[in-house]
Amino acid sequence: MTTSSVSKGCFVFKPDLKKRKRTVDIEEYFVDADDDCSYGRERFSICRSLWEKIKTDTEILQDELNKKILDSLLEFIKKCTSSFQCRSDEWSCLMRASEIPTAALVLGVNVPDHDMTFQSLSDLLQESVTPFAVSVQAKECSGMPKSNLMQKLLERLMGVRVTEEEYEEDPSLSGVPLQQKRVSCSIGALCQWYKAVTNKHKHAMKSPGKYCSLENDVLQCPPIVVIFKDFEAFNPHVLQDFIFICSRYIQELPLLLVFGIATSPCTIQHMLPHSVSSLLCIELFQSLSCTQHLATVIDKLILTAEFPFKLSGKVLQVLVNIFLYHDFSVRNFVKGLQLALLEHFHSQPLSVLCCKKKHALLNAQKLSHQHLEMLRQLPSFMRYVEAQEPQEQVQLLTSDKYVKEVCQKLLKDIRKYHKNYYCILRCLSSLTSSLPKYPLGKHIRELHMSCLERNIWETNEYESAIQLLRLLAKDELVATLKKCADILKPCKTKKMNSVLQQLEDYIVKLEHLDSKFIWLRKTDCVTGIKNVFVFRSHLSPPELQPLHEVCYYSSSGFLRQHLNATPRTSIQTALSQPFYYLQNENLKTDAGTVSSSAPDICIVYKLHLECGRLINLYDWLEAYATVVSGAEGKDPDSEEYGKVDELKHARFIKAVSELEFLGFVKSTKQKTDHVARLTWGGC
């Protein structure tokens, strides 16, 4: 872009709106430009449909899990609402201090997951109790604290009503009434507004309107519910004053508070002194723990043959570790799963076969020659070929048509394998999950991960679990076996039916055993169990299955790198090995050294590593000038060499301030011409 100005100056070029709007369709990322037979579009659509399914499933799951707590919360709010209405002139009502009904909702420390819960809570409230449900977050109410909280509240309550009813046809006007209302930013104004609105409602009720479906008493004066999403993060003084103000108006305004608490209900007492907490009537609601939540999500999304997409043991380990060690957030776990899904369909061309059975068989039929070659290159397929007769081997390697047939057969096999695997896995888990010290893990996911990694029946843990099974009393054993039978019943495969048959016979046999002889026969007993379930054939690791690469995503490193980033390591890499990111051949050096033609900040960084806690700026500058002169190719013996000129000085200062910005050095008051290092360690 050019300007016609003659003077020196800064010009702002605003980006062209039309240009910016052209965004790349996500689908395009899946399609290689030079290779249109790689089924990019198919892969993308499979990936998208799988993700949609995961998303809706987790949402349904979340709703189910929250149902209990939300229902009881709703019950509480309804009860309070009706008690607002029938405020009688009874003696005890007059004598009692009027408290603000408050629900303390303890949700656990997994704050990212709370959004969904609050969303469904406010949806439920809007639906069945009150149109006046407002949620506030601490970060919205920072700054001039008190007025902000009140302002947010008024804006959300009154502002929204205004836009909804009177300015429906022209949404651009919605900003104007807010501005006018700002002047009377007090709860008195809210009271007046509330009275006006409820009166209007009463009139509306007489004529058949949209609100008629609601219960009458709720309709007459719906409560104002204020939801504090992150109670701990609020300024205690703001909260105290807010509660104090509300309590003065509780007779006129049916207010209800909901505290979203992440830690424990004790924080209420920490944040509010007795004089304030005595204005509240707090009832406690505790949600399910997030580990239980994760267990259900894993159970529904991972331990099922329904989803063709699978995670390898290591990948699952990464995701579970991030959950357990870092954030406890189920939402992040599902996001990680999404990343794995995307990456799998993006990077593995054969993932086009990773879908529903019918679809997959169809796709296998359509595979191009190129894809079949890729298929032949798969390690698992090569192993399979090697195990075949020589004649068959030749056919597999030469005939595309034959490979397609075999591929279809193998796909069917792997489906069957999955169906059997999960049934037997659940049986083994229910057999061992109640054993003392949990040799095979307490949760089914631990068992699943070790089954994915190795032959479970060869491990010591398996042995000790079997030993412990021997010590079980007969009744216990029979009870757990019956549970296994229940697990097996819904499994429809032939093998599982025969296992179930055997198991039932076995249970009958066990029940008829005389308790006196049970000790003698215990050993047989357990071998019996082994024989019934045939763990050996059903729980073999998926790596042994041909074509497992099609549906298993296994690059755990990629996931770890993206989900659990190490910004500091990246910065240090960038500074100490600029080649790593810049990919400029000139910068390639041996480990531990920096080329003198590297960016200034890298040189400065490298030099500062050699210093102690305090760095003399002048010495640093001299050293820098020497290094940079080397890059300029000056003669080391000339007088100019290593001399500090204006340009070098400026470059040095710029580099040092960049380092300061990155948090490596800071100015110090101890010595004026020195800076302090903020990192320790050197080269």
Added chain:
Amino acid sequence: MPAVLQCPGYPEAKLRCLAESLQCREVQASTLLALMGEPQQYSYPSVFIYGHRATGKSHVVLALLTELELPHAAMSCVECFSRGLLFEQVLMALFGPEAAALLPRCASFSDFVRVYRQMCAQEPADQTRYIVLERAELLRNMEANLLPGLLRLQELVDDNVTVILLSEIVWDKFRPSTGCFEPLLLHFPDYTKAELQQILSRHSHPSYTPELYSSYINILLGVFYSVCRDLRELRHLAALNFTKFCEPLEKGEAQESDTHKLWRRVEPHLKRAMQTVYLREVSSVQWEQQQMDEKEATALRGLSAHAHVELPYYSKFLLIAAYLASYNPARTDRRFFLKHHGKIKKTNFLKKHEKTSNHLLGPKPFPLDRLLAIFYSVVDSRVAPTASIFSQISSLVTLQLLTHIGHDDQLDTPKYKCAVSLDFIFAISRTVNFDIVRYLYDFL
């Protein structure tokens, strides 16, 4: 019979009626009346009334003003959190909404005075106007000229106006360093036990005799007087527990005259109330529900019974490290976290001022570096310094388990304090099998 309030210029009947409603506060009420003088007389420019919560400050002042129909503006400084709001409310109450509309946006004190004078010229006062400000201690946090200005408002607006400030704090804590007009001070002392008895007994239950109720109040005060003198709270507690007290009477197990029997029945119940519902461990609704269900054995778990907090694994260790950094002197880190620290006896590096327990002194601030150094040495596996570790520190801060100290500059070695109790950290370290006692300097 209560002493009769006397003041010329006010109707006798109303004063008698007031005396009835201002029981046990006759002295204060008559002092106030004397200060106010006759309606048209000028009163003292500003009066400062202080006394504990629920000692009848607002009640007396507002009862006098409303009953005697004097022009007044009463507001709480909690509600009027900005001076603009305060001015607006005052003008609205004294002169009507059109006066408030005259105020410019972001009104200053001189704007207020100007509008006041303007309105005053239109409607000159034939009676003293009163401005009552509750929770006046909050005025100190507003603009510096507001409190001194209000104290001499009479002089500034040249009108017959009196400002009455109500607070729970003594005047000494208000006095600005630059000096100001001294208001008249009036103290409302706490109610005595007898006075509380008298006031509480007035609102007896309609279905029972006043004598019975009075004896009930006596029992209630016997339990609660030592911990609570707040009239409002006592009345609330009386209402909550009265049904329990009457239960034997309802069931016919006792007569109204069996005071001892009734006392024996209700006293343990009241004691339990003191530990639960009074502290708001259990809400009043739950408490009443429990009384109705009569399942005393399955006592409700209070709020503080749910102290357990589930945290991610590394957050636990970060918290443990923060606790160690907060309660151990930095010099002793070498002793605890270095493998070959040599033998350092406690007495050798014990400085004089460190002889007192660090736990008595409370947590000390520590820099982020030290926290991480301790964290890496206590956590049992190698942990990469990932973004999630750092974000866990900030989420611990938002959860108020750690507190961020000092300025907000995150780049310049932020400092933190650990804000959890010893019991809490014991519980946390037990879940990760970490023997924290071995690492605490105080328990060496």
